[in-house]
Amino acid sequence: MISERSSVPPADAAAKYEAVIGIECHVELKTASKMFCGCPNAFGGEPNTQVCPVCLALPGALPVPNAAAIEHMIRAGLAFDCAIPAFSKFDRKNYFYPDMPKDYQISQYDMPLTQGGVVRYWLADGTLRECRLTRIHLEEDTGKSTHAGSGDGRIAGSTYSLVDFNRAGVPLMECVSDPDIRSADEAVAFLDALKRTFVQLGISDVKMEEGSLRCDANVSLRLRGAAEYGTKTEIKNMNSFRSVHRAIQSEIERQTGLLERGERIIQETRGWDEAGGVTHSMRSKEKAHDYRYFPDPDLVPMEIDAATVERVRAALPELPIARYERYVDAYKLSVAQATQLVDNASLAEYFDRAVDSAKSPAGVLNFVLGDLSRLANESGIEVAHSKVTPEALAELVALTDAKTINSKVAKDVLVRLWNDGGSAKAIVQADGLAQVSDPAAVGAFVDAALAANPKSVADFAAGKENALKFLIGQVMKASRGTANPALVETVLRDRMR
Ligand SMILES: [Zn+2]
Secondary structure, eight states: OOBOOOOOOOHHHHHHEEEEEEEEEEEEOOOSBOSSSSSBOOSSOOTTOSOOTTTTTOTTOOOOOOHHHHHHHHHHHHHTTOBOOSEEOOEEEEOOOTTOTTSEEEEOSSSOSEEOOEEEEEOTTOOEEEEEEEEEEEEEOOOEEEETTSSSOEETTEEOEEEEOTTTTOEEEEEEEOSOBOSHHHHHHHHHHHHHHHHHHTSOOOOGGGTSEEEEEEEEEEETTOOSOOOOEEEEEEOSHHHHHHHHHHHHHHHHHHHHTTOOOOOEEEEEETTTTEEEEEEEOOOGGGGOOEEOTTSOOEEOOHHHHHHHHHTOOOOHHHHHHHHHHHSOOOHHHHHHHHTSHHHHHHHHHHHHHHOOHHHHHHHIIIIIHHHHHHHTOOGGGSSOOHHHHHHHHHHHHTTSSOHHHHHHHHHHHHHHOOOHHHHHHHTTOSOBOOHHHHHHHHHHHHHHOHHHHHHHHTTOHHHHHHHHHHHHHHTTTOBOHHHHHHHHHHHTO
16 A cells, blocks of 8 residues: 655645546435345344345345335436436446355446436535536445454454445445536535435435445546546545545645656545545556446346326425525525525425515524524424424514514514414514504603613713613613613613703
């Protein structure tokens, strides 16, 4: 293993080159059973308890495709404007691997379920980007090896590995992007787009920590403005979006250094070393054709008719990119606010329902991302499952916007709605919480406060502005928070002139 520590190249060298990045991403599909047998598709079972003759590749066992997984694929394809060919087929990808009992993997080669497509995504500053997809195809996952000792693998003088076949045969979707990505930031934003879309479609949990999303990145550099691609390396072993970012950045810097020194980039697979913060050479890159793909003779080609595609299309939910653009364009939400809502679909649906009733996106947004989210965090109850209905929130926003109640009272009413449910209007009426903007009524509260606090009156006369704040507080308290605060200040200043 050769490790090359990357040093950050000078800025002019970095500006000279453009990074060209493509992503390959494996996503486990969420289905009840595995891809070609009835074994449960579940994470975390005791080793080798979710297996059968089919996924253990016992002689004579025949695979039967999982219709739900194929439908998930069509959903993913339609979400990203992929073509869904009428005919597709499964192929065998042949290789020896100890955690693959068949010694081949059922995958797709020249006729995948989807072709082409484009992922539209946004960066943290709101810039919209597009990355074309080469294809999304369907295959089966492998089992999992654990190398004993996790370091030298040596127990009592012998080396051994444990194999768990529970994961063998789990439906796996592979998304292959075109090399349209130009930076580590874009790569992570692209992956965020895939993740939030698959979650919204309900086709995967997309949990990197459980291995249901795994990705590799192809990275090469070329002189800015050049049409030809440079030699690429493939980076593996990235186990979080943060490590994807760090690994790509480190590889860009390593390649920049090599090119600046007039050295050659070698086409190879490189592993990401999280602790060291560098990539290291794993092996020179084998050709894709080494796998001797051929159509799986146990599986008939798939025919996807137009009616099926249209049925699936009609049932697609609003996609994250569409929701994001609606929030930014129609409601003028900031990038961060829109992203926060888009990444919490139940909160976004709640927001939409409240806005429908309230017609005041700004007011609803303040409560949803502010006090309501705080109450949800404190209690562990999702906003959408709380006692505050979107309609009650809409009423509260309308009462606040109309200045029937002030913001302090609104916060108190919200807490009462959270605890007891009900209607904001009813609470305000029953408890006489409507804001008092009648000068005579406010004047009465002010006179009482002045009479009770002669020292503050004297302090204010001596130029102490803080005394005014204290008196405003006294008036608000006496009015149980209902007095119009702006009017209170005006009347107080007037009386003490
Ligand atoms: Zn099985």
